[in-house]
Amino acid sequence: MATVTKKELIDRIAERTQAKRVSVKRIVQTFLDEIVRELCQDNRLEFRDFGVFETRTRASRVAQNPKTLERVEVPSKRTVKFKMGRLMRENLSRSSPESADAKPRV
Template identity: 65%
Template sequence: MATITKKELIDRIADATGDKRVLVKRVVQRFLDEVILELGNGNRLEFRDFGVFETKVRKARRAQNPKTLEPVEVPEKRAVKFKIGRLMKQRLAAISGAQIDGDVAQMAESDRDDDD
Protein backbone atom coordinates (compact mmCIF):
# COMPACT_ATOMS: atom_id res chain seq x y z
CA MET A 1 0.00 0.00 0.00
CA ALA A 2 1.47 3.33 -1.07
CA THR A 3 1.43 6.70 0.66
CA ILE A 4 0.05 9.49 -1.51
CA THR A 5 1.28 12.97 -0.61
CA LYS A 6 -0.48 16.29 -0.97
CA LYS A 7 1.96 17.14 -3.78
CA GLU A 8 1.00 14.00 -5.69
CA LEU A 9 -2.71 14.76 -5.29
CA ILE A 10 -2.15 18.31 -6.51
CA ASP A 11 -0.27 17.01 -9.55
CA ARG A 12 -3.07 14.52 -10.35
CA ILE A 13 -5.79 17.16 -10.01
CA ALA A 14 -3.84 19.64 -12.15
CA ASP A 15 -3.35 16.99 -14.84
CA ALA A 16 -7.01 15.92 -14.74
CA THR A 17 -8.45 19.44 -14.85
CA GLY A 18 -5.85 21.12 -17.04
CA ASP A 19 -5.49 23.86 -14.44
CA LYS A 20 -2.11 25.24 -13.46
CA ARG A 21 -0.44 23.43 -10.58
CA VAL A 22 -0.01 26.66 -8.60
CA LEU A 23 -3.78 27.32 -8.74
CA VAL A 24 -4.65 23.77 -7.70
CA LYS A 25 -2.11 23.96 -4.88
CA ARG A 26 -3.69 27.19 -3.60
CA VAL A 27 -7.20 25.70 -3.73
CA VAL A 28 -6.18 22.45 -2.01
CA GLN A 29 -4.27 24.32 0.70
CA ARG A 30 -7.18 26.71 1.26
CA PHE A 31 -9.54 23.73 1.56
CA LEU A 32 -7.28 22.09 4.15
CA ASP A 33 -6.92 25.39 6.05
CA GLU A 34 -10.71 25.72 6.20
CA VAL A 35 -11.11 22.13 7.43
CA ILE A 36 -8.56 22.78 10.19
CA LEU A 37 -10.21 26.10 11.09
CA GLU A 38 -13.70 24.60 11.33
CA LEU A 39 -12.56 21.59 13.34
CA GLY A 40 -10.60 23.94 15.59
CA ASN A 41 -13.82 25.89 16.15
CA GLY A 42 -15.57 22.68 17.16
CA ASN A 43 -17.68 22.45 14.01
CA ARG A 44 -18.72 19.24 12.27
CA LEU A 45 -17.77 18.86 8.59
CA GLU A 46 -19.96 16.63 6.45
CA PHE A 47 -19.00 15.61 2.93
CA ARG A 48 -21.83 13.49 1.54
CA ASP A 49 -20.77 9.98 0.52
CA PHE A 50 -17.20 10.67 1.68
CA GLY A 51 -17.60 11.02 5.43
CA VAL A 52 -17.99 13.24 8.47
CA PHE A 53 -15.22 14.88 10.49
CA GLU A 54 -15.89 16.14 14.01
CA THR A 55 -13.95 16.76 17.18
CA LYS A 56 -14.49 14.92 20.42
CA VAL A 57 -12.98 15.52 23.82
CA ARG A 58 -11.12 12.56 25.25
CA LYS A 59 -11.42 12.51 29.01
CA ALA A 60 -8.39 12.66 31.25
CA ARG A 61 -7.35 9.20 32.35
CA ARG A 62 -4.72 7.26 34.21
CA ALA A 63 -2.42 5.09 32.10
CA GLN A 64 0.62 2.98 32.85
CA ASN A 65 4.17 3.56 31.68
CA PRO A 66 5.07 0.27 29.94
CA LYS A 67 8.74 0.47 30.97
CA THR A 68 8.43 1.45 34.62
CA LEU A 69 4.84 0.23 35.18
CA GLU A 70 4.20 3.42 37.11
CA PRO A 71 0.84 5.18 36.73
CA VAL A 72 0.84 8.24 34.48
CA GLU A 73 -1.86 10.91 34.27
CA VAL A 74 -2.97 11.56 30.68
CA PRO A 75 -4.67 14.96 30.38
CA GLU A 76 -7.95 15.64 28.59
CA LYS A 77 -7.45 16.37 24.89
CA ARG A 78 -9.39 17.01 21.71
CA ALA A 79 -9.26 14.48 18.91
CA VAL A 80 -10.66 14.33 15.39
CA LYS A 81 -13.21 11.63 14.70
CA PHE A 82 -13.97 10.48 11.14
CA LYS A 83 -17.01 8.44 10.19
CA ILE A 84 -16.79 6.90 6.75
CA GLY A 85 -19.51 7.83 4.23
CA ARG A 86 -21.77 5.46 2.30
CA LEU A 87 -20.09 5.72 -1.11
CA MET A 88 -16.57 5.39 0.31
CA LYS A 89 -17.70 2.43 2.38
CA GLN A 90 -19.06 0.72 -0.75
CA ARG A 91 -15.97 1.45 -2.85
CA LEU A 92 -13.56 0.23 -0.18
CA ALA A 93 -15.60 -2.93 0.27
CA ALA A 94 -15.59 -3.53 -3.49
CA ILE A 95 -11.82 -3.07 -3.69
CA SER A 96 -10.91 -5.17 -0.69
CA GLY A 97 -13.79 -7.63 -0.73
CA ALA A 98 -14.02 -7.14 3.03
CA GLN A 99 -16.76 -5.71 5.20
CA ILE A 100 -16.01 -2.09 6.17
CA ASP A 101 -17.34 -0.83 9.49
CA GLY A 102 -18.36 2.80 8.97
CA ASP A 103 -19.52 3.24 12.55
CA VAL A 104 -16.12 2.71 14.10
CA ALA A 105 -14.51 6.10 14.56
CA GLN A 106 -10.83 6.52 13.97
CA MET A 107 -9.26 9.04 16.27
CA ALA A 108 -6.22 11.20 15.62
CA GLU A 109 -4.82 13.81 17.95
CA SER A 110 -5.74 17.33 17.01
CA ASP A 111 -2.50 19.26 17.37
CA ARG A 112 -3.88 22.40 15.75
CA ASP A 113 -6.71 23.21 18.16
CA ASP A 114 -5.33 26.64 19.05
CA ASP A 115 -3.87 27.69 15.69
CA ASP A 116 -6.55 30.23 14.79
Protein backbone atom coordinates in the same frame (compact mmCIF):
# COMPACT_ATOMS: atom_id res chain seq x y z
CA MET B 1 0.45 0.18 1.42
CA ALA B 2 1.69 3.24 -0.46
CA THR B 3 1.75 6.77 0.91
CA VAL B 4 0.30 9.49 -1.27
CA THR B 5 1.49 13.02 -0.53
CA LYS B 6 -0.32 16.30 -0.97
CA LYS B 7 2.08 17.14 -3.81
CA GLU B 8 1.16 13.94 -5.66
CA LEU B 9 -2.55 14.67 -5.27
CA ILE B 10 -2.05 18.21 -6.53
CA ASP B 11 -0.15 16.91 -9.54
CA ARG B 12 -2.91 14.40 -10.34
CA ILE B 13 -5.68 17.00 -10.03
CA ALA B 14 -3.75 19.49 -12.18
CA GLU B 15 -3.23 16.84 -14.85
CA ARG B 16 -6.86 15.66 -14.86
CA THR B 17 -8.33 19.17 -14.90
CA GLN B 18 -5.72 20.78 -17.14
CA ALA B 19 -5.44 23.54 -14.51
CA LYS B 20 -2.18 25.17 -13.49
CA ARG B 21 -0.44 23.36 -10.67
CA VAL B 22 -0.02 26.63 -8.72
CA SER B 23 -3.75 27.36 -8.68
CA VAL B 24 -4.62 23.74 -7.78
CA LYS B 25 -2.10 23.89 -4.92
CA ARG B 26 -3.66 27.14 -3.62
CA ILE B 27 -7.17 25.67 -3.79
CA VAL B 28 -6.21 22.40 -2.08
CA GLN B 29 -4.32 24.23 0.68
CA THR B 30 -7.20 26.64 1.22
CA PHE B 31 -9.61 23.69 1.44
CA LEU B 32 -7.43 21.95 4.05
CA ASP B 33 -6.99 25.19 6.01
CA GLU B 34 -10.76 25.66 6.11
CA ILE B 35 -11.26 22.10 7.40
CA VAL B 36 -8.78 22.75 10.21
CA ARG B 37 -10.36 26.13 11.02
CA GLU B 38 -13.86 24.65 11.26
CA LEU B 39 -12.70 21.73 13.41
CA CYS B 40 -10.88 24.15 15.75
CA GLN B 41 -14.26 25.86 16.26
CA ASP B 42 -15.82 22.47 17.14
CA ASN B 43 -17.89 22.51 13.96
CA ARG B 44 -18.92 19.28 12.26
CA LEU B 45 -17.97 18.93 8.59
CA GLU B 46 -20.21 16.76 6.46
CA PHE B 47 -19.36 15.85 2.88
CA ARG B 48 -22.26 13.81 1.50
CA ASP B 49 -21.29 10.27 0.46
CA PHE B 50 -17.65 10.95 1.46
CA GLY B 51 -17.84 11.25 5.22
CA VAL B 52 -18.12 13.35 8.35
CA PHE B 53 -15.36 14.97 10.42
CA GLU B 54 -16.09 15.96 14.00
CA THR B 55 -14.11 16.69 17.14
CA ARG B 56 -14.27 14.62 20.29
CA THR B 57 -12.73 15.19 23.70
CA ARG B 58 -10.94 12.29 25.30
CA ALA B 59 -11.26 12.26 29.07
CA SER B 60 -8.17 12.47 31.25
CA ARG B 61 -7.01 9.16 32.65
CA VAL B 62 -4.27 7.45 34.59
CA ALA B 63 -2.04 5.23 32.46
CA GLN B 64 0.92 3.04 33.29
CA ASN B 65 4.40 3.11 31.78
CA PRO B 66 4.95 -0.51 30.67
CA LYS B 67 8.71 -0.36 31.31
CA THR B 68 8.78 1.16 34.78
CA LEU B 69 5.18 0.36 35.81
CA GLU B 70 4.98 3.97 37.00
CA ARG B 71 1.54 5.58 36.98
CA VAL B 72 1.27 8.55 34.62
CA GLU B 73 -1.51 11.15 34.44
CA VAL B 74 -2.69 11.59 30.83
CA PRO B 75 -4.55 14.89 30.37
CA SER B 76 -7.75 15.20 28.36
CA LYS B 77 -7.32 16.12 24.71
CA ARG B 78 -9.31 16.90 21.60
CA THR B 79 -9.20 14.51 18.66
CA VAL B 80 -10.85 14.31 15.27
CA LYS B 81 -13.20 11.46 14.42
CA PHE B 82 -13.94 10.54 10.82
CA LYS B 83 -16.95 8.47 9.84
CA MET B 84 -16.97 7.42 6.21
CA GLY B 85 -19.96 8.03 4.01
CA ARG B 86 -22.05 5.62 1.99
CA LEU B 87 -20.19 5.82 -1.34
CA MET B 88 -16.78 5.53 0.28
CA ARG B 89 -17.92 2.52 2.30
CA GLU B 90 -19.33 0.87 -0.85
CA ASN B 91 -16.18 1.57 -2.89
CA LEU B 92 -13.88 0.28 -0.14
CA SER B 93 -15.90 -2.90 0.39
CA ARG B 94 -16.05 -3.56 -3.36
CA SER B 95 -12.37 -2.98 -4.14
CA SER B 96 -9.23 -4.66 -2.89
CA PRO B 97 -5.75 -3.13 -2.69
CA GLU B 98 -4.80 -5.01 -5.87
CA SER B 99 -7.58 -3.31 -7.82
CA ALA B 100 -6.61 0.18 -6.64
CA ASP B 101 -6.37 1.35 -10.24
CA ALA B 102 -10.09 0.77 -10.68
CA LYS B 103 -12.03 4.00 -10.92
CA PRO B 104 -14.29 4.56 -7.89
CA ARG B 105 -17.97 5.17 -8.50
CA VAL B 106 -18.91 8.72 -7.56
